[in-house]
Amino acid sequence: MTEQTADSGHGGFSMHRVTERIGIHNISLLVALVGLLVIFGVLRGDVFFSTRNLLNIGMGVAILGVLAISQTGVIVSGGLDISVGSIVGLTTVATAMAIQATDMAGVGLLAGIVVGGLAGLVNGLLITYGRINAVIVTLGTMAIFRGIAFILSNGQSISIFNDAFRWIGTGRILGLPAPLWILVAVAIGFYVFMHKSIVGRNYYAIGGNAIVARLSGLNIPSYRVAIYVVSGIMAGVGGIMLAARTGSGQPISGSDGLELEAITAAFLGGCAMQGGRGTVVGALLGVAIIGVLNNGMILTAVPTFYQMLAKGTLLILAVFLAEYRLNKS
Amino acid sequence: MRTLFLRTRGLTRHFGPVRALTDITLDVRSGEVLALVGENGAGKSTMMRLLEGVFPPSRGSIEIEGREVRFAQPREAHAAGIRVIHQEPEIVPDLTVAENIFTGDLPRRGRVFLDWSKLYADTAALLETFGMAGELRPRQLCAGLGPAQRQMIEIMRAVQAGGRMIAFDEPTSSLTDEETGRLFDIIRKLRAEGVAIIYISHRLAEITELADRVAVLRDGELVDDLPADGITEQKITRLMVGRPLSDMFPDRAAATGDVVLEVENITTEHVTDVSLNLRAGEVLGIGGLIGAGRSELAKGIFGFHRRRAGRVLIHGVELPSGDxxxxxxxxxxxxxxxxxxxxxxxxQTILENAVLCVPQKVxxxxxxxxxxxxxxxxxxxxxxxxxxxxxxxxxxxxxxxNQQKVVLTRWLASDLKVLILDEPTRGIDVGARSEIYDLIRNLTDTQGLGVIVISSELPELLGLSDRVLVMADGRIRAEFDRNDASEEAVMAAAITHGSAEASAQLEGVGQ
Structure with a gap:
């Protein structure tokens, strides 16, 4: 006999149902987040919970959030994209150059998205049809895209004076900064795509077991290429956000460990190294933890060098915990 | 000379609910060749892995010269003198012949440095003893060596490491007749030196030629253990397969419909020039030994492997290759x-697994x-x-x-015309088995599906199928109508054609 739980799902409200709904993993992330809030609240309660500081945290993680969410998609498919930081840098330059040439915000947006998408396409084609390991390909293109950004800009910062474009980084809607709204839109879009659409669910199959996916009739190469294009476009969106906020295109942008933080957030959020597992909500919680940690460490005057130490440790710990959980199950 | 070396007492191994080996009590004597025979899945490999310490027995014990031993890992079994020569020799291609033979036991000068001159001298002596001096050089890299030479290196490794019992698992499957002859000479020499030999092979002629004693496994049980004197291939075959057909199998339909699936001369990387057709309502069985190319044929038809030649048609419409x-x-x-x-x-969950192939319906x-x-x-x-x-x-x-039922659910959810089942009851208990048999018959009789069943279990193959094809070496070697198919005939067809050499000879005669 098969019992159906579909009916029981609509039944009474119970703690058990709530845990099941949110997921054990996300609950532990929430606990960790609350723990951090308590620690920094106790240490610097005067500043930490001020509206200004909380908005600061939000602004700080908006770009990271976009990258962590698309990184989750890549990791679920069984890949990894460590070139995203460089694509951000490249797209800030492309966007700034486009706006300098035309003084049109729309052209700047288009330039960022197209250049990001092309960069992702290069990654995807090399990984899928060149049959080169994703880590190696994106490690190589990480240097290549950064190099192109320097060549295009001649190593100089390119200023952006277009106000409409600057609004993307500095404007507010309902009191919240525009970058946060972009993050919300990307998160909702990806949530629906990854968890509700057939195509998104197929990525879980491909990352979970490529042989099973192929024997189920999925065209794996085109899925693989597409996810890197998406990752490139999202890095382009990140580049647009950064260029709009700083009012400039800088080849050095995004080189301060943005990919490290994005990958850390994805693994904190429950991604499995070999693919097939990971959620958008988890990635957002991972991003929140990193944002609070970054902000708290600055407020409590942890020296920069030690902050780097903490971030690296967090990535290794996140992957260790993810693998440990997987082996246990 | 023939003294007891190793004895198993009530050796039993389960994998979950599946009994791979049940209550085996068997002696292995020094200076004797013991042949271990049985169908695919009869428990030979499990037996080897238990002896080599790959995993421990669920029950029972192993004694060496009267003392009970427990191996936590192969290294301990090796130290006790037990060696298994596997079908695929474990050779490191980028090392020399000498280094491969002495792996794990390289001669040293002092504590740290490798004694190259001693290594090469010892290897040269060993090659001389085995009559391989003209063929292999100690300093040669192993990358370009053929299967026979690789196997010889593994045998020499076993001997130089002090192997007192050497088990050969299908050693001749990739050897030529001449190489086989030389291997037999070496085995006889080892026997004369008092090494205990276990010899596993599907080639019954080799067993009657070489063995002193024959142990027959069937369904994980030892059904007979008898001297090889005067034994015939027919007798061994009968012991291997001789069990009554159970009444687990539903009645077969008398009539079948039109041809649904046509496979015309397909060749892939793994199968050669295979043709078959399947009618609506028909169960077509495919038998043969492991490695005969049955699963690969299924994957070629399904488009998992790319076709190099030939066509696959459903209701007369050709399918693209590799799709x-x-x-x-x-x-x-x-x-x-x-x-x-x-x-x-x-x-993922049951539901997610079940809907994988029908996205348009869900x-x-x-x-x-x-x-x-x-x-x-x-x-x-x-x-x-x-x-x-x-x-x-x-x-x-x-x-x-139940996992298998989910896989079947996945396919029943889509609109099927043909269902290919590869070992549909592997690792499945008897109750679920007969449910799956009923289901297969139900699909053909009421829904008019054509079903292909690949099975290594002869009773299952014969009990289910309306027609049986036998494969070997990536080709179809025989076809039996349900009335002509017997376990002995299917087994004989699978074994007789079980090597490239044998089939080449047969083709020369005109098959």
Whole structure:
């Protein structure tokens, strides 16, 4: 006999149902987040919970959030994209150059998205049809895209004076900064795509077991290429956000460990190294933890060098915990 | 000379609910060649792995010269003098012949440095003893060596490491006749020196030629242990397969319909020039030994492997090569042999696994519809008598039989014309087996499907099939009508053609 739980799902409200709904993993992330809030609240309660500081945290993680969410998609498919930081840098330059040439915000947006998408396409084609390991390909293109950004800009910062474009980084809607709204839109879009659409669910199959996916009739190469294009476009969106906020295109942008933080957030959020597992909500919680940690460490005057130490440790710990959980199950 | 070296007492090994080996009590004597025979899955490999310490027995014990031993890992078995020469020799291609032979036991100068001159001198002496001096040089890299030479290196490794019992697992499957002859000379020499030999082979002629004693395994049990004197191939075959056909199998339909699937002369990387056709309502069995190319044929038809030549047609319409999506769209379903590696997404739920091949039926506007999925799958899973706490339970929470039912549910959810089942009851208990047999017959008789069943279990193959094809070396070697098919005939066809040499000879005669 098969019992159906579909009916029981609509039944009474119970703690058990709530845990099941949110997921054990996300609950532990929430606990960790609350723990951090308590620690920094106790240490610097005067500043930490001020509206200004909380908005600061939000602004700080908006770009990271976009990258962590698309990184989750890549990791679920069984890949990894460590070139995203460089694509951000490249797209800030492309966007700034486009706006300098035309003084049109729309052209700047288009330039960022197209250049990001092309960069992702290069990654995807090399990984899928060149049959080169994703880590190696994106490690190589990480240097290549950064190099192109320097060549295009001649190593100089390119200023952006277009106000409409600057609004993307500095404007507010309902009191919240525009970058946060972009993050919300990307998160909702990806949530629906990854968890509700057939195509998104197929990525879980491909990352979970490529042989099973192929024997189920999925065209794996085109899925693989597409996810890197998406990752490139999202890095382009990140580049647009950064260029709009700083009012400039800088080849050095995004080189301060943005990919490290994005990958850390994805693994904190429950991604499995070999693919097939990971959620958008988890990635957002991972991003929140990193944002609070970054902000708290600055407020409590942890020296920069030690902050780097903490971030690296967090990535290794996140992957260790993810693998440990997987082996246990 | 023939003294007892090793004895197993009541050796038993389960894998979950499956009994791979039951209560084996067997002696292995020094200076004697013991042949171990049995069908695929009879328990020979399990026996070897227990002796070599790959995994421990569930019950029972192993004694060496009267003392009980327990091996936690192969290294300990090796230290006790037990060596297994595997079908695929474990040779490091980038090392020299000498280094491969002395792996793990390289001569040293002082504590740290390798004594190259001693290594090469010892290797040269060993090559001389084995009559390989003209063929292999100590300093030669192993990368370009053929299977016979690799195997010889593994044998020399076993001997130089002080192997007192050497087991050969299908050693001649990739050897020429001449190489086989030389191997036999070496085995006889080892026997004369007092090494205990276990010899596993499907080639019964080799066994009557070489063995002193024959032990027969069937369904994980030792059915006979007898001297090889005067034994015939016919007698061994009878012992291997001789069990009554159970009455687990449903009655077969008398009539079948039109041809659904035509396979015309397909060749892939693994199979050569295979043709077959399948009618609606028919069960076509494919038999043969492991490695005969049966699973590869299924994957070639299904489009998992690219075709180099030939055509696959469903109702007269040709399918593109290497395109699983087109095969599924045309109505072919394929349940592979290895459920965990090739059929199931182990991180996902029963429901997610069940709807994998029918996205168009469980979605609206490109988005997954849980209600449609539940409606579709709950009906089929009830019909399949799936035992699960909930369709949202992880797939890994199910038993092997129920996991297989989920795989079948996946295909029944799509509109099938042809279903290919590769070892459909492997690792499945008897109860679920007969349910799966009933289901297969139900599909052919009431829904008019054509079903291909690949099975290494002869009773299953013969009990289910309307027609049986036998494969060997990637080709179809024999076809039997249900009335002509007997276990002995199928086995004989699979074994007689079981090597490239044998088949080449047969083709020369004109098959």
């Amino acid at each position: 699983t999506a087109a095969a599924i769209a045309a109505g072919i379903g394929f349940a592979p042999e290895d459920r965990k590696e090739e059929a199931l997404l182990l991180m 979605s609206s506007g490109g988005f997954f519809s849980r209600s449609k999925a539940l409606e579709l799958i709950s009906g089929i899973s009830k019909q399949m008598r799936l035992k699960a706490s909930s369709l949202d339970a992880p797939i890994t929470s199910l038993s092997g039989g």
